[in-house]
Amino acid sequence: MKFREAIIVEGIYDKMKLEQFLDAVIIPVNGFALFRDRNRMKMIRKLAQKNGIIILTDSDRAGFLIRRYIQSCIPAEQIKHAYIPEIPGKEKRKRIPAKEGLLGVEGVSEEIILQALKNAECRSVEDESRRITKQDLFRDGLSGKHNSRRLREELLKELQLPSRLSANSLLDMLNALFTYEEYREFLSDFLKRHEAAF
Helix, strand or coil: CECCCEEEECCHHHHHHHHCCCECCEEECCHHHHHHCHHHHHHHHHHHHHHCEEECCCCCHHHHHHHHHHHHHCCHHHEEECCCCCCECCCCCCCCCCCCCECCHHHCCHHHHHHHHHHCCCCCCCCCCCCCCHHHHHHCCCCCCCCHHHHHHHHHHHCCCCCCCCHHHHHHHHHHHCCHHHHHHHHHHHHHHHHHHC
């Protein structure tokens, strides 16, 4: 299933779980680290302004604290809330259950997550439009070339995104922020303005 909105989750294992069956930009906030990570919050704001976000955190106290923090930073009309039920248990990768003894996003089934998204009125989209690919980044000099790193750094600065974004994360963000045609137009203008430096 493909979603236009970015999905905000607590950690990398949640992201890995969702990537198995969802096509969306999935942003892990790394738990409470989000409270100090201004760059990540800036990135979430940008995604929320473009297409909205879906918050999908665990149903424990920590998940709700993170959810409330994001809510305090983003206008309500740009947020959809997906809630998983409180199911006792522990994730397979953990030796002991979490503090409250509940399964998190990574531990519940695909069906439960899809139902949570449906309950939040998140609808999958059929999008046949051309996506920006790794080959595009290579062709455009944003990866695999002599000055790719410097060019990517300038692009990230212009888009007001964290400078440490990997090429794969950049690709996700570009597809979330632009259609292919918008990307071509934006990049053409960007390269003209930075031609002398590269």
